[in-house]
Amino acid sequence: MTEHHFPLAAVVGADSLKLALCLAAIDPAIGGVLIEGPRGMAKSTLARGLADLLDGGRFVTLPLGASEERIVGTLDLDAALGQGQARFSPGLLARADAGVLYVDEVNLLPDHLVDLLLDAAASGVNHVERDGISHRHAARFVLIGTMNVEEGELRPQLLDRFGLNLALDGQPQPVERAEIVRRRLAFDASPDAFVQRWQAEQQALATRCQSARQHLAAIALDDVSLGEISQRCFAAGVDGLRADLVWLRAARAHAAWRGAGAIEPVDIDAVEDFVLRHRRRQQAPQAPAATPPERPQAQQSEQPPQQGEGQWGELPAQVQAMGERRVPPRWTKKP
Known part of the structure; x- marks a missing residue:
């Protein structure tokens, strides 16, 4: 059977x-x-x-x-x-x-x-x-x-x-x-x-x-077609030269499929995606990261630290005389 x-x-x-x-x-x-x-x-x-x-x-x-x-x-x-x-x-x-x-x-x-x-x-x-x-x-x-x-x-x-x-x-x-x-x-x-x-x-x-x-075999692998293909391969960023050779052979086979006597632009276009789909490098341009504007450095005397900035619970430094005990200004004694 x-x-x-x-x-x-x-x-x-x-x-x-x-x-x-x-x-x-x-x-x-x-x-x-x-x-x-x-x-x-x-x-x-x-x-x-x-x-x-x-x-x-x-x-x-x-x-x-x-x-x-x-x-x-x-x-x-x-x-x-x-x-x-x-x-x-x-x-x-x-x-x-x-x-x-x-x-x-x-x-x-x-x-x-x-x-x-x-x-x-x-x-x-x-x-x-x-x-x-x-x-x-x-x-x-x-x-x-x-x-x-x-x-x-x-x-x-x-x-x-x-x-x-x-x-x-x-x-x-x-x-x-x-x-x-x-x-x-x-x-x-x-x-x-x-x-x-x-x-x-x-x-x-x-x-x-x-x-x-x-x-x-009667269809020539001509220089004009090769030049166009090489330009497109370069633009696609493909590595190596195999894509150029395969593309040229595939374009010639397409011309033979049509019954034509030479490779024409229609043959190059017809096989482009077949050849480049797995070889084309995706090089989407990346926008540079936005740099935040520089903040002006204010003078310490002009913008004193606000409450809650710096280390938690930190108090301003006070001048102390030797032998004299000073009470921090924010503390009060109980009566």
Whole structure:
């Protein structure tokens, strides 16, 4: 029995996210997509729908408890013990080649594993040097990570390494919510019929992505576009140069998505928020604290201390003669 994924073309709304996913599929070197949002917002549904648009069509989920060996691959113990051969046993990165690698709650993974995934996603290659083996294989996949910021955040160094970043609206409008539920119920009731119903739209989306991938190399990464992008990155106060490179690649992918022959201002504008959302520094100017006006120092003779100022119960000093007992002026003797 064929397992059907909910078609990406049938997803209600989320147009910006669908565009970002398609751009990452057109050029995986963009570095993947990080989706933020609460649970129950169909993040995994969108990721699975994207896999159907790729040539390989593979969808690989990375479980939270996965070890480094399971991800990158390791020594085949059966071959080593039974045949005395050092043979490579592929991991999840090899399985995800030409498909989608989906990491739910990526912010809960150990930092070194997130770093490893981002390295492979950016380079398209997995290189393993361990256990007496040296192996290199293609790992050209679209990395999609999801996270709920209420459960923890990624370090800025790792956040920056995701190419694109978007946040899903956790409160869609009532009409949109009803349509989302309606389509989900129709898919659950009869996946075959639902997929058939959306086949034309899904096929058109897949054809457009494939055409854009083939057209991508013909679009120049020109200096004019780079100059504009670098100016905007500088104005946004982003650290490093990764934003400039990702933005230029994403703008080129958008131009290919439109079927254009060159990067144009509309392409630069279309991907700006995807690139800068997680990199832009919030530098709201702070007004200097108001300095209270200096109080003039009054002469002691002009403004004598009032009663109750200074130490409690303190009385003015009185001149006393030696051998003479004086009664303080405020005290009176009882008759």
